[in-house]
Amino acid sequence: MSFDRCRICGGGEAVPAATISGCQYVRCAGCGVERMARYPAPREIAGFYESGYMAKRDDNPSIHIHFSKEYREAYFAEKDLTFCDLGIEHSGLKGKRVLDVGCANGQFLEYLKRYGVEAEGIDVSKEMVGEARKNGLDCRVMELSDMQGRYGLISFWDVIEHMTAPREALVKARTLLEPGGELIVQTPCTGTISGLFGDKWLYYMPVEHIHLFSQESLFRLLAETGFAVVSWVRFGSCNPKGSIPDLNKKVIDTIAKRLGIGDTIALRARRVEN
Numbered sequence: 001m002s003f004d005r006c007r008i009c010g011g012g013e014a015v016p017a018a019t020i021s022g023c024q025y026v027r028c029a030g031c032g033v034e035r036m037a038r039y040p041a042p043r044e045i046a047g048f049y050e051s052g053y054m055a056k057r058d059d060n061p062s063i064h065i066h067f068s069k070e071y072r073e074a075y076f077a078e079k080d081l082t083f084c085d086l087g088i089e090h091s092g093l094k095g096k097r098v099l100d101v102g103c104a105n106g107q108f109l110e111y112l113k114r115y116g117v118e119a120e121g122i123d124v125s126k127e128m129v130g131e132a133r134k135n136g137l138d139c140r141v142m143e144l145s146d147m148q149g150r151y152g153l154i155s156f157w158d159v160i161e162h163m164t165a166p167r168e169a170l171v172k173a174r175t176l177l178e179p180g181g182e183l184i185v186q187t188p189c190t191g192t193i194s195g196l197f198g199d200k201w202l203y204y205m206p207v208e209h210i211h212l213f214s215q216e217s218l219f220r221l222l223a224e225t226g227f228a229v230v231s232w233v234r235f236g237s238c239n240p241k242g243s244i245p246d247l248n249k250k251v252i253d254t255i256a257k258r259l260g261i262g263d264t265i266a267l268r269a270r271r272v273e274n
C-alpha cells in the first residue's frame with residue numbers, strides 16, 4: 001500500500017483504516033489522524049466544490065438535508081443545544097466580530113442573526129456563497145489563508161475535515177483572533193463508533209473528508225497551534241435520520257452522548273497568549 005506523508009505531523013508511517021469505493025484511508029502512526037492515503041490534487045478538490053456541490057450532497061440522503069429549508073429549524077435547534085453544551089451565551093457575542101469559515105449557504109450566520117449577532121462568512125464554493133448572499137448574508141468566496149482582520153470568534157463547523165492543511169488553518173485562525181479570542185470547531189470524531197462501523201462509517205467521504213481526527217489528535221493539534229480547549233461535547237452515533245426507527249436513534253444517540261463516545265465532536269477553545 002502506498003500513501004502520502006501526513007500533512008498534520010509530517011509522519012511517513014501509517015496503517016490501513018478503511019476502504020470506500022476503492023479509496024483508501026490510513027491512520028497516521030505519528031499523530032493518530034486518519035487521512036485519505038493519497039491526498040486529492042488541488043484541482044480535484046476545487047472541481048468538487050466548483051459546481052453542483054449541492055446536487056452532489058443530494059446524492060447522499062443522510063447529508064443533503066443540511067442544506068434544505070426543511071432542515072433549517074432542526075439545524076437551529078441543534079445549534080442551540082451545542083451552544084448550551086459548550087457554555088456559549090449568545091449575548092456575549094454581541095459587538096464581537098465573528099467569522100464563520102466554510103459558511104456554505106450561511107446557515108450559521110442566519111442562526112446568529114436570530115440572536116441579533118452579525119457575522120461574516122467565507123467559503124470556497126461560489127454556488128454556496130451565492131445562496132447565502134441571496135438571503136442577504138455577509139459572505140464571500142475566499143480562502144482562509146487570504147483573510148485579514150481581527151475577530152473575537154472564529155467558527156469551523158464541519159469544515160476542518162475538508163481541509164488539506166488543518167494545521168495551517170488553525171495557525172492562521174489564531175493570527176486572526178484578538179487576544180482572548182475563541183474558536184469553535186465541530187468535526188467528525190473517530191473512536192468507538194467509527195471502529196464499530198468500519199468501512200461503513202458515515203464520515204468516510206473521499207475528496208470531501210480528507211482528515212478525520214480522534215479527540216486526542218484534535219486536542220493535541222489545538223495545543224500545538226496555540227489554543228486551550230475550554231469545553232467540548234461529543235454526540236451522534238452514525239445513524240442518519242431515517243436509517244433506523246426514530247425512537248432507536250434517540251436512545252442510541254443519548255447513550256453515545258452520555259458515554260462521551262459520539263462520533264461528532266464540538267469544542268470551544270481559547271487563544272493562548274505567548
Ligand SMILES: [Zn+2]
Nearest residue numbers: 006009028031
Ligand atoms: Zn500524522
